[in-house]
Amino acid sequence: MDKVEWDDVQGLVLSGYPRLPYSAYVLFRFHPERPDAARAWLGALAGRLMRASDGGGDDGETDAPTLGTLKRAKGADLHAINLALTARGLGQLPAGAAALKDFSVEFVEGMAPPTDPVSGPARRTNLLGDLGDSSPATWEWGGWNGNGDIDGMLMLFAPDGLALQSLIGDELATMAQAADPVRIASPGGDDPRLMTGRVYDDRKEHFGYTDGISQPIIEGSPRARRGGATEDDKRIHHVKPGEFVFGYHNERRVRTNGAGAAELKRNGTYLVFRQLEQDVAGFRDFVARAAAELQGPEDATDKEEWIAARLVGRTRAGKPLACPAAHAHDPSDPVARHSSGNDFLFYFGDRFGLQCPIGSHIRRANPRDTKGPDPDTALRLSKMHRIIRRSRMYGERYDADARNGEGRRGVLFVCLNADIAGQFEMIQHSWLNNRHFGDLYVGTDPIGHSQADGGAIVIQRRPTNLVLQRPKPFVRVRGGAYFFLPGIAAVRALAG
Ligand code: HEM
Structure with missing residues (x-):
């Protein structure tokens, strides 16, 4: 080594x-x-x-x-x-x-x-x-x-x-x-x-x-x-x-x-x-509207949280929606709760995105074992497209009561990689901005800045998928x- x-x-x-x-x-x-x-x-x-x-x-x-x-x-x-x-x-x-x-x-x-x-x-x-x-x-x-x-x-x-x-x-x-x-x-x-x-x-x-x-x-x-x-x-x-x-x-x-x-x-x-400037008021409004229109799932006690988690692939508290790789055969296994919170894969436990939507932010940004001829090769390939993120926030935090929605805030996105084209640009272009990522028909990254197709977001669900219309991107590149x-x-x- x-x-x-x-x-x-x-x-x-x-x-x-x-x-x-x-x-x-x-x-x-x-x-x-x-x-x-x-x-x-x-x-x-x-x-x-x-x-x-x-x-x-x-x-x-x-x-x-x-x-x-x-x-x-x-x-x-x-x-x-x-x-x-x-x-x-x-x-x-x-x-x-x-x-x-x-x-x-x-x-x-x-x-x-x-x-x-x-x-x-x-x-x-x-x-x-x-x-x-x-x-x-x-x-x-x-x-x-x-x-x-x-x-x-x-x-x-x-x-x-x-x-x-x-x-x-x-x-x-x-x-x-x-x-x-x-x-x-x-x-x-x-x-x-x-x-x-x-x-x-x-x-x-x-x-x-x-x-x-x-x-x-x-x-x-x-x-x-x-x-x-x-x-x-x-x-x-x-x-x-x-x-x-x-x-x-x-x-x-x-x-x-x-x-x-x-x-x-x-x-x-x-x-x-x-x-990357973030439109927090617009994002919250979108999540609230989508939640209000959500018919079922009946067990989602907090519908806003249900929607928000499916946009990113983790709950707002950081819990992944996909279950740990070791328990992919039985996601209800209680041991699954004791994982590190980052030891999940998608292929065996969630190939069709019913836990963690295929177009969610983390599944696009790191598809783990899903982009390749077989899961092992896919995992190996995904390691050629990783980035180390060192981002920080800028601007005042949004406070609806203080009516500071107009304030300018966002992410100072910093990532490190030895091959910009093969790592950062590949993730941004071929995964986040790609309407056909993972065999999808429409939609780009839910929190990305791309407006390639008017912003449909697809959440896989039975019996039919949920399709949300994002009015405009919630993120804008400022420099x-x-x-x-x-x-x-x-x-x-x-x-x-
Ligand atoms: C305003 C813009 C963005 C926001 C708010 C955002 C937010 C997040 C959040 C909440 C997570 C999940 C927590 C975690 O796993 O660390 C995440 C993961 C990630 N994001 Fe972003 N992100 C943004 C832009 C980007 C961009 C532009 C890229 C790359 C081009 C990117 C790449 C990643 C990667 C690689 C992960 C980890 C996925 C994984 O390994 O599971 N993000 N992001």
Whole structure:
């Protein structure tokens, strides 16, 4: 098994920093006339970036912050900093510019390549479904309005709001000579601002669901070594490191070494960032109306919960609708209740979507053992399309009584993968936005932003399926970019 150099990998790969629920995403542009200042800043920053090592003895430098030292950190030391660069940013650093040809096309082109006056939106814009209200023409950053020039992003994590403000102040002062922060102006006329995110104590996103439950577990990582997982958890979620970190074997048994840029890419990965605005009032209204019209099932005491759970595939509290794989032959088996909450498959226990609808969010986002010639192969194939999610919420929480429905809120969707086209884009395009996913006739992801077909949502049921009409998507893309999350040695090389 590959031994990953965790002391050279940025901490975000292994942790969502639960002790640091406040975060800022400082987009920046290098000062083009001061390349030396940019390199000096990166060189100094490298030693302060949070590393993924758990402090188990493989730390290269004893004073560098690691996930191990973070566990014990107090006061001003209790924070984490990570850095990501776009292709445009890499291109401004000599070592990066020389290596760019060995980065993937989608990374180099970016999330929102310019539209062509003759042929229209670029292929990537179409495949991501970034059309209509979600078109890059309407984005607040990263889009086509002259706001796409982003060189990189500093990610700052802190335990509370005050600590975050002080961390932002310190880091902006440190980078002042090298780069300018990009402040985002919203159409509502708010003052231009830095993007900030939160994880709430209850771990719920704005629609009201617990999030961040299902994640791949990197083989050989501290979490995989800790044990405690059921055999089914391992079978379903253990994924080879090369799917998420360059330089190691992936699920195709190929070493993702980055061709000519092997040294620069080693221990790095790609980071996808999407600002996804959520229409919480619209979503709640839709769920309430659908529940009011629901004829049966008679045993659904809370019809809104029944509908809401079937849109995502988990109850709002996070309980999966599909039963654990080990009990697929008898879902009523009481032992089933003692599973880890993530050790379920679909093929044997729920092939037709009667427990967890085929078009629900989690079944589209990770079809587990259902997309392939047989369930074992399908499970193996699905591991080639996993992502590590590190999303956080932005904006005030919706409060119907306080009438703050007009407020702007949503998910700062962050995911990590070594192959943007094969992982993030594949999930978004071929599964979430696909009307014919799993032999369905209509409908796209219930909480996705795509408006491919007017928004039918199908819930499998006996004797007939329930078909709901979603008036419009509840999610709108407001910005986004593809980044590279380099290893620590690579940050030093870029500074050299
Ligand atoms: C506003 C937008 C979104 C919301 C509110 C949302 C919410 C959720 C929730 C509540 C879960 C279930 C909890 C969990 O398993 O962690 C989930 C799972 C997941 N979501 Fe999303 N999500 C959003 C967008 C996306 C996008 C754009 C993608 C990928 C392109 C995605 C990929 C996934 C994946 C891979 C899972 C785990 C599925 C599994 O392994 O069972 N989500 N999401």
